[in-house]
Amino acid sequence: MAAKTILNVYYDDTHQLALDLYPTRGPARAGVIVIHGGGWFRGDKRKESDWANRLNARGFYVIAPNYREGAQGHYPAPLADMDKLWDWIHRRDLPFNRRALAVVGASAGGNLAVEMALKYGIPGVSLSGILDIADWLGQHRDVIAKQGDTSNFGTAASNTINQSGANDAFYKWFITNYLPDPADYVAATPAKHVTSTSGPMYLANSLNEFVPTSGVAELSGALGQAGIPHSTRMLAGSRHGEGYLDDVFADTTGFLEHTLGLK
Template sequence: MTRWPLAIWLLLPVAGAVNSATAQPYNAETTYRKLVAAYPYIRIASSTAPAPVRVCKDIVYARRGELSLALDLYSPGPRDQAAPIVVLVHGGGWRSGDRSEMAPLAVRLAARGYAAATVSYRLSGQARYPAAIDDVKEALRWLHAHPEVHGADVDRMVIAGGSAGGQIATLVGMTSPGAVQAVINIDGLSDFTSEEARRHEDDPSKNPSAAGAWFGGRYSEQPARWQQASPINHVSRASPPVLFIVSSVPRFSVGREAMTAKLHEHGVVAKTVALPGTPHSFWLFDPWVTPTVDAMTGFMERVFGGSPGG
């Protein structure tokens, strides 16, 4: 693995990843233990970057009081033309997880010629909705303002995320369409207010549910937040193209079909790639990382009219 030049390091402040104290943190290791009995052939995907991929970690993009929010950059290495950049948003039910979850996707995208940035944001135990949305938008602004640091083409920027990160990425893409040229939602919700979503996310036996903790109340208590956080409610003719990559567990991508229809009504490209037989969180594991990256790069090649070097 090669590293960024020392001169670049000297320009950048360093901060650790943001975490939230939870009894059962969301990461590849804890998820593996849940899945391995049903899927004994899975392996946690490696986040080791192959040469000539360059990695620069712990770059502070914003400060919220005493809290530093950071991102990690992955570059495809020396090239004649600036690469498109994919901003990756981690999952964890809005209350757990960290950006290291997205490193396996980031290194594989960089190996295929795309720059990538994995970003931290405030979790629900640190700040409720819309803090996470504001943070990810701030990360986009930072990347747009500092092309000299990452060397990527900000006019070819994609936002992607998995699970809760897929919902966040899609909401950010729908509410700030000029900032990104495409959205990739990996098994994330598109509509919190649908009957199916509320059956899981507004379950009174969960006190609170993951969504309820983020919104600061159940649907009956905070209906405006549940509606505002639903990407489907922000679709317009200005919306960027969207790719949905979904598992075989439909509850995690609720709202996708209705949102796809709404995007099509506005003349916006929306595609779905389903990975049969996969559990939720499939993008953290082999053998599913490669088809996930295949779907992502194929979609981006269509959006940008060719390969990242084209």
């Protein structure tokens, strides 16, 4: 059973970045970081309460952080924030084994989850992660970036956002908004820095959503070449990220349990 959620604990006083903690009533089986999406321009940890509570009910101690967004959150600021979070977790006496820690996320959160798995060698789950960056931008130079309607983004549930299918103009807009310097495109593409110490991963995507499936294919290929265990799943339709969480929750939770040595 879940214990009372601990809200707005600051892990970075300098940038006023907070996290929410989801303790378990009994001993925690492991820890899981849940990273929110939002295209690196909007989003909040509180929108991850559904996924966090589901994991918590399975015995996971969940940590849901905010990170810098918008003008203050251009690449690589959110990655630096996740490094700060990593240090914070390992300095605190949290009630789970630090060797049993994983990370999950959707959309931009999926990108950050993958980056943490690559860097720290922990299991990672990405739902519709923003993974194809350098190659996609190089192949879509003629696409005119356009923000589109994001008026309800701050209040809409994560599982209702961007469910209407392909939108290359929007995809290009938020990537180039996050990466204003083209010199960063390759460095910001996860497949470009897979190593033999990267963590195992579960990568999912819808076949006809606005995030291209090429990102999963590219990263899967790089992980395979490096000998990193990973699973991929492509779902029918245009649902994005947590829009298909119901379909993959059992699989992703099983992946976490297996890679964390819980079964």
